[in-house]
Amino acid sequence: LKLEADLRRAIERGEFRVHYQPKLALDGFERRPEAEPPLLPPRIVGMEALVRWEHPEDGLIPPARFVPLAEETGLIVPMGRWVLEEACRRAVEWQALRPSEPPLTMSVNLSARQFEDPGLVEDVARILRETGLDPRHLTVEITESVSMKDARSAVGTLRELKSLGVCLAIDDFGTGYSSLAYLHRFPADFLKIDRSFVGGLGEGPEEKGLVPGVVGLAHTLGMKAIAEGVETAEQLARLREMGCDLAQGFYFSRPLPGEAIPALLSEYA
Numbered sequence: 001l002k003l004e005a006d007l008r009r010a011i012e013r014g015e016f017r018v019h020y021q022p023k024l025a026l027d028g029f030e031r032r033p034e035a036e037p038p039l040l041p042p043r044i045v046g047m048e049a050l051v052r053w054e055h056p057e058d059g060l061i062p063p064a065r066f067v068p069l070a071e072e073t074g075l076i077v078p079m080g081r082w083v084l085e086e087a088c089r090r091a092v093e094w095q096a097l098r099p100s101e102p103p104l105t106m107s108v109n110l111s112a113r114q115f116e117d118p119g120l121v122e123d124v125a126r127i128l129r130e131t132g133l134d135p136r137h138l139t140v141e142i143t144e145s146v147s148m149k150d151a152r153s154a155v156g157t158l159r160e161l162k163s164l165g166v167c168l169a170i171d172d173f174g175t176g177y178s179s180l181a182y183l184h185r186f187p188a189d190f191l192k193i194d195r196s197f198v199g200g201l202g203e204g205p206e207e208k209g210l211v212p213g214v215v216g217l218a219h220t221l222g223m224k225a226i227a228e229g230v231e232t233a234e235q236l237a238r239l240r241e242m243g244c245d246l247a248q249g250f251y252f253s254r255p256l257p258g259e260a261i262p263a264l265l266s267e268y269a
């Protein structure tokens with residue numbers, strides 16, 4: 001109960017922080033079928049915004065410990081607006097650091113309550129306008145379970161978001177119960193392979209077969225595949241072999257405070 005009261009005050013007091021984890025393009029992204037190209041080093045092409053709460057007494061609290069409560073109380077909606085605004089502002093700032101590179105993209109997570117909020121599309125449009133971020137450089141991530149909870153109405157909301165020009169990602173794919181009938185109607189751009197599958201790469205034959213299967217499914221549906229939770233060079237090598245487009249994980253970088261990102265960008269330039 002104290003946590004709930006604290007959470008209510010956290011927005012007014014500005015206690016939320018956003019950390020950012022880079023998304024890297026693997027070589028498969030630009031592979032030409034005729035040539036056997038040398039492997040280019042992975043390049044940072046985007047960031048995922050991940051919220052934290054800097055509690056005055058308890059220190060930095062991870063989202064697993066307060067997002068469910070924020071969701072229950074509805075506080076996730078104003079909190080999410082703040083995260084989105086902060087992330088879009090940062091994206092514009094960091095794009096300016098690399099004027100000759102393709103513009104860095106920003107990904108933001110939306111929970112069920114946010115996704116169902118009738119003001120969502122208007123909020124996203126307003127924040128894009130106010131921050132000046134090109135809609136094409138924003139990706140909204142919703143989990144497979146949120147997208148399938150009421151798949152018919154989800155398709156409608158996804159289409160509205162899409163009509164703003166933003167990109168869409170289906171997060172934690174493989175952990176929910178997807179209907180392939182709906183999945184192929186989702187106007188999504190990215191399919192994020194849950195890290196529990198990526199962690200199994202290099203183990204038994206079943207685990208080995210699953211990830212290329214999902215990469216193939218993404219491509220069949222006209223989406224790019226993103227592997228989450230890449231922790232080892234071996235996992236990265238497997239993912240490149242199977243043509244996975246993008247990767248995220250501790251192997252490249254943990255989520256970092258915004259202040260640390262300019263240095264990270266020059267390290268991977």
Ligand code: G
Nearest residue numbers: 049050051062063064067080083109110111
């Ligand atoms: O940051 P961490 O690696 O602990 O993320 C854990 C979970 O919290 C992830 O499932 C992620 O989707 C969720 N999460 C992180 N940031 C946000 C956010 O800004 N909004 C919402 N709705 N969920 C988030």
Ligand code: G
Nearest residue numbers: 109171172228229230231248249250251255
């Ligand atoms: O939205 P999502 O639930 O996918 O959020 C990503 C979560 O995964 C965050 O909690 C982030 O800190 C965590 N994460 C990111 N990279 C790795 C990784 O390589 N290994 C593990 N175990 N967790 C990771």
Ligand code: NA
Nearest residue numbers: 048109141171
């Ligand atoms: Na996510």
Ligand code: MN
Nearest residue numbers: 171172192228
């Ligand atoms: Mn995920």
